[in-house]
Amino acid sequence: MKRIVFLRHGESIWNKENKFTGWTDVPLTSKGKKEAVQAGMLLKANGFVFDIAFTSSLKRAISTLNLTLEEMEAEWVPVVKSWRLNERHYGALQGLDKDKAREEFGDDQVLEWRRSYATTPPLLKKGDERSPKDDVAYRRVESSKLPLGESLENTVSRVAPVLREVIEPSLLEGMEVLVVAHGNSIRALIKYLEGLTDEEIVGLDIPTGQPLVYELEDDLTHKNHYYLKT
Numbered sequence: 001m002k003r004i005v006f007l008r009h010g011e012s013i014w015n016k017e018n019k020f021t022g023w024t025d026v027p028l029t030s031k032g033k034k035e036a037v038q039a040g041m042l043l044k045a046n047g048f049v050f051d052i053a054f055t056s057s058l059k060r061a062i063s064t065l066n067l068t069l070e071e072m073e074a075e076w077v078p079v080v081k082s083w084r085l086n087e088r089h090y091g092a093l094q095g096l097d098k099d100k101a102r103e104e105f106g107d108d109q110v111l112e113w114r115r116s117y118a119t120t121p122p123l124l125k126k127g128d129e130r131s132p133k134d135d136v137a138y139r140r141v142e143s144s145k146l147p148l149g150e151s152l153e154n155t156v157s158r159v160a161p162v163l164r165e166v167i168e169p170s171l172l173e174g175m176e177v178l179v180v181a182h183g184n185s186i187r188a189l190i191k192y193l194e195g196l197t198d199e200e201i202v203g204l205d206i207p208t209g210q211p212l213v214y215e216l217e218d219d220l221t222h223k224n225h226y227y228l229k230t
């Protein structure tokens with residue numbers, strides 16, 4: 001049996017402030033840091049020992065991973081950071097208050113932007129200071145690959161190469177894998193891994209700071225999954 005654990009970062013300041021976040025690089029709140037430590041405690045208590053960990057280029061995921069590994073006394077675990085594991089890019093919605101967006105655009109529109117599979121949010125315009133194309137963190141990424149706003153479907157296409165080319169080979173080698181990422185990038189990974197339909201993924205929500213364990217057959221087909229609980 002193969003095992004991969006997904007962990008959504010702990011609460012960020014924009015989770016707390018109820019803002020569309022996407023690729024905005026905001027830090028964890030003190031509650032978020034505690035959630036990361038708690039996740040490390042749970043993983044350690046349940047006997048998890050990881051051979052490799054993957055995270056995004058965003059500090060809320062990186063800090064969560066660091067705090068989790070520190071709590072597990074496993075800071076030696078090799079870490080791969082990839083922009084492909086970043087949160088779904090929320091385009092021009094990034095920075096908007098989610099309740100204010102509902103007042104302005106209506107509940108249905110906001111729900112569609114947040115949870116539908118194929119709808120793209122309003123895109124950032126060229127030259128917008130929120131564009132990843134001008135961000136030093138992505139200077140080695142081909143500009144045409146960097147999004148100005150994504151549907152979940154776009155995010156699935158973006159995360160698939162890292163899953164196929166690095167995560168799945170690690171699992172096939174027998175490694176225990178930890179992925180610390182974001183609500184929508186984890187939904188994208190799970191859709192791909194579990195082969196969920198476009199409709200099934202709409203109802204899936206990932207809570208912050210709770211390790212989600214996937215058990216897979218030797219050929220990586222889905223066997224079972226569960227959250228680790230205290």
Ligand SMILES: O=C(O)[C@@H](CO)OP(=O)(O)O
Nearest residue numbers: 019020021022087114183
């Ligand atoms: O704002 C975001 O980037 C995401 C995750 O916090 O929000 P939502 O759950 O609305 O997709």
